[in-house]
Amino acid sequence: MDFCELAYRRYSVRAYKSDPIEDEKLHHILAAARLAPTAANRQPFRLYVIETARHAETLKRLYHRDWFVQAPLVCGIAAVLPEGWTRRFDGVNYAVVDAAIAFDHLILQAADLGIGACWIAAFDPAVARELLALPDGWQPVAFTPIGYPTDEWREKIRRPADELVTYL
Numbered sequence: 001m002d003f004c005e006l007a008y009r010r011y012s013v014r015a016y017k018s019d020p021i022e023d024e025k026l027h028h029i030l031a032a033a034r035l036a037p038t039a040a041n042r043q044p045f046r047l048y049v050i051e052t053a054r055h056a057e058t059l060k061r062l063y064h065r066d067w068f069v070q071a072p073l074v075c076g077i078a079a080v081l082p083e084g085w086t087r088r089f090d091g092v093n094y095a096v097v098d099a100a101i102a103f104d105h106l107i108l109q110a111a112d113l114g115i116g117a118c119w120i121a122a123f124d125p126a127v128a129r130e131l132l133a134l135p136d137g138w139q140p141v142a143f144t145p146i147g148y149p150t151d152e153w154r155e156k157i158r159r160p161a162d163e164l165v166t167y168l
Contacts, residue, residue, distance in 0.1 A: 006112055009153060013116030016071035016147035025113050026073070029146065032109030033077070038098035044083035045099035045141075047106070048076040048132055052145070055131065062127045063120050063143065071116070071147025077103045078132060079139045099141040107144060116149035 021029075026049070033047055052059060056069050068074070077099045084095025107117040120143045128140035 006108060008156075010108060010111040011153050011156065012118040013145070013147075013149040013151060014065075014067045014118055015149060015151035016067065016116060016145055017150055018070065018072055019148050020072050021115060021146060021148075025115060026146075028113060029075075029106055029109045029115070033102040033106040036098075036102040036105040038101065039085035039094040042083055042085050042095075042098070043102075044080045044085075044095040045102050046078050046080060046138070047102075048078070050074040050076060050131070058127065058131050061124065062131060063123045068120070068145055071145035073146040074143055075103075075106060075117075075146050076128065076132060076143045077106075077141050078128075078134055079141050080137065081139060082137045096139060096141055103142050103144070110146060114148070116147055117144040119144055 030047060030049070033045075034043070038044065050059065050073065052069050052072055052074055055074075059069050059074055062068075079095035079099040081093055081095045084093040084098065086093045103119070107119060110117045121141075123140070123143055125140055128134070128143070132138075132140060134140060
C-alpha cells in the first residue's frame with residue numbers, strides 16, 4: 001500500500017479480537033518506531049509492550065474504556081527528557097515530539113500489517129508512571145492497544161486543505 005493510501009485507511013480501532021500478535025509482526029511494529037526520525041538522532045524515548053491479560057486491572061485504571069483491554073497487547077511510550085535535543089533559541093526540549101513521531105510510526109506500521117491501534121493520550125499519568133516504573137525526567141506520552149480489529153473502517157471527515165495549509 002502506498003503511504004497516502006495507508007494514511008487514508010488507518011483508523012482508530014475501538015474493538016479488538018484477543019488473538020495474539022505474531023512475533024514477526026510485533027518486531028516490525030517496534031522496528032518502525034525505532035527507525036523514526038528524532039532531533040539530532042538522539043532517540044529519547046522508551047517503548048513498552050504490556051501484556052493485557054497480566055496487567056488488565058492496572059490498564060483499566062490507566063484508561064477507563066472497556067475496549068482498551070480487549071487486545072492482547074498495549075504499547076506505551078515515554079519521553080526521556082534528559083536525552084532530548086533542546087532548541088538553543090528558546091530551550092524547547094524535543095523529547096516529547098520525538099516520542100510522538102516514533103509512536104506514529106508504530107501505529108502506521110501496525111495498520112500496514114492489518115493490526116489495529118488507537119492513540120490514547122487521555123490516560124492517567126500517575127497510573128502510567130506506576131505501571132511503567134518511570135524515573136524522574138521521564139514523561140509518559142501515549143498508549144495504544146495492539147490487536148486485530150473487530151470493527152470496520154469508516155471514511156474519515158477531515159478539514160479541507162485550504163483551512164489547514166498556508167502558502168507564503
